[in-house]
Amino acid sequence: MGGGGSNPDPQSSYAEFRVQNSVWGKGWLDKTQEWLKGKGKDDSVPSNLWRIHDGLYDLEEFASRHPGGESWIRITRGSDITEAFEASHVHPDVPEGLLKKYRVGEATWPRRSPFTFHPQGFYRTLKRRVGERLGKENGPTWKSRLFQDLLLAAFLLAFLRAAVTGARLWAVVTGTWLAFPVIYAHNFFHMRDNARMYAFDLSGFSSREWRISHVLSHHMFPNTILDAEITMSYPLLDYLPRASKGFLLKYLSRFYINFLFPFFMPLDLVRRYLNVAVGIQPLHPENILPLAELAILAFFRGFVEGLSLWMWIHASCSVAFLISLTASHHHEDIFHDGDRPSPDRDWGVGQLQAIGDRKEVMGIPWLAGITFGDHILHHLFPTVDAFRLPALYPVLEETCREFRVQFNLFSFPELAMGMYRQMGRTVTNPNIPICNCK
Numbered sequence: 374m375g376g377g378g379s380n381p382d383p384q385s386s387y388a389e390f391r392v393q394n395s396v397w398g399k400g401w402l403d404k405t406q407e408w409l410k411g412k413g414k415d416d417s418v419p420s421n422l423w424r425i426h427d428g429l430y431d432l433e434e435f436a437s438r439h440p441g442g443e444s445w446i447r448i449t450r451g452s453d454i455t456e457a458f459e460a461s462h463v464h465p466d467v468p469e470g471l472l473k474k475y476r477v478g479e480a481t482w483p484r485r486s487p488f489t490f491h492p493q494g495f496y497r498t499l500k501r502r503v504g505e506r507l508g509k510e511n512g513p514t515w516k517s518r519l520f521q522d523l524l525l526a527a528f529l530l531a532f533l534r535a536a537v538t539g540a541r542l543w544a545v546v547t548g549t550w551l552a553f554p555v556i557y558a559h560n561f562f563h564m565r566d567n568a569r570m571y572a573f574d575l576s577g578f579s580s581r582e583w584r585i586s587h588v589l590s591h592h593m594f595p596n597t598i599l600d601a602e603i604t605m606s607y608p609l610l611d612y613l614p615r616a617s618k619g620f621l622l623k624y625l626s627r628f629y630i631n632f633l634f635p636f637f638m639p640l641d642l643v644r645r646y647l648n649v650a651v652g653i654q655p656l657h658p659e660n661i662l663p664l665a666e667l668a669i670l671a672f673f674r675g676f677v678e679g680l681s682l683w684m685w686i687h688a689s690c691s692v693a694f695l696i697s698l699t700a701s702h703h704h705e706d707i708f709h710d711g712d713r714p715s716p717d718r719d720w721g722v723g724q725l726q727a728i729g730d731r732k733e734v735m736g737i738p739w740l741a742g743i744t745f746g747d748h749i750l751h752h753l754f755p756t757v758d759a760f761r762l763p764a765l766y767p768v769l770e771e772t773c774r775e776f777r778v779q780f781n782l783f784s785f786p787e788l789a790m791g792m793y794r795q796m797g798r799t800v801t802n803p804n805i806p807i808c809n810c811k
């Protein structure tokens with residue numbers, strides 16, 4: 374990207390990826406794997422190794438013993454996993470101790486990522502304090518498990534009611550409600566492998582793919598060209614400020630996107646089944662969930678009416694989910710690649726600059742958990758359970774004061790309106806309010 378010294382440069386394969394994997398691009402079918410390939414290419418890490426900071430590691434043998442799950446290590450082979458490693462381990466002592474055993478060399482070329490993790494910098498300091506505050510525990514709480522189970526039980530009841538009555542209104546209620554356990558499942562897929570994360574696959578999206586496009590891409594590099602959630606809807610939608618935006622993106626996207634939101638989830642599901650059909654990826658058990666829903670609806674209402682109800686459910690879920698998700702990051706006062714980044718390239722500061730939290734749900738874990746709230750803390754510590762986040766605000770506030778960093782708070786309407794304005798933004802912002810770093 375151009376202005377303000379942001380990284381990476383437009384010649385990188387991330388930029389190439391942006392075109393290839395966009396809605397019309399040839400890599401779209403397998404977009405998450407393509408993103409990983411693009412990242413591996415840019416990181417220039419040998420294909421059998423992993424890079425963390427300036428060390429090269431052979432984690433092949435470790436992968437199956439990784440307490441967080443094997444897949445994280447396997448899918449990132451041949452790339453720089455510094456951000457993922459730092460953000461996933463609130464208590465870094467054991468992971469860092471283990472790393473020494475697997476070190477096989479030194480990376481002599483600079484990292485492509487602009488972000489830093491200085492031991493006395495903002496993020497590392499905050500992480501030490503958060504680790505002390507949490508004690509040994511950071512995984513799912515019983516409250517969180519119970520909450521997710523109740524959300525799912527309510528979905529099931531509404532779903533059966535829609536199936537039995539065939540009422541379209543119930544289908545819309547069911548679909549809108551489905552967005553809640555689906556959003557809350559995202560609390561679980563950031564953690565070590567667990568059954569509740571598969572509630573995400575009741576929608577048209579896939580937890581397996583979102584661990585790449587959301588956890589490894591969006592979370593680590595929000596609102597940059599490395600953020601797959603930014604690039605994947607291009608050229609229908611472009612959240613980055615770009616002078617080259619044409620009439621459609623500049624003026625019309627904020628209107629037509631509302632008509633497209635309902636189709637995002639169902640179309641993503643079709644893309645996944647196409648993927649399976651042409652043999653790009655196997656059919657994983659959780660991929661069958663949306664088909665099982667269709668089968669149940671068809672059993673009660675016949676195929677045509679069942680399919681229609683299924684579409685209403687998934688279209689409603691898609692709208693509720695996407696409005697909630699996108700309205701946490703997009704506003705003209707939130708950093709987007711091209712805007713002037715904070716002079717301190719600390720990863721945590723970069724995160725604060727690219728996120729807007731909603732005042733209304735802050736510190737209320739059940740409400741925040743189903744609306745992508747407490748978003749700043751969640752981004753900084755993605756493996757920490759939603760019900761543990763509110764206790765961390767005093768630590769965040771204290772550390773922000775000390776480092777003279779501020780975090781962005783908006784009301785829900787401010788963020789929603791800002792999101793629409795951001796879609797048409799063409800001018801980069803040199804004054805993103807964030808910090809007067811030391």
Ligand code: HEM
Nearest residue numbers: 440441445449454457458461467468471472563564565756
């Ligand atoms: C792509 C990179 C990585 C990702 C995304 C990742 C992710 C995770 C996740 C989600 C957890 C569970 C956290 C929790 O439930 O609290 C975890 C735990 C753990 N990971 Fe990783 N990890 C990565 C790389 C590594 C590496 C390279 C090592 C060491 C060589 C490592 C060592 C550990 C250990 C020891 C734990 C258990 C920590 C504890 O229980 O406090 N991880 N990891």
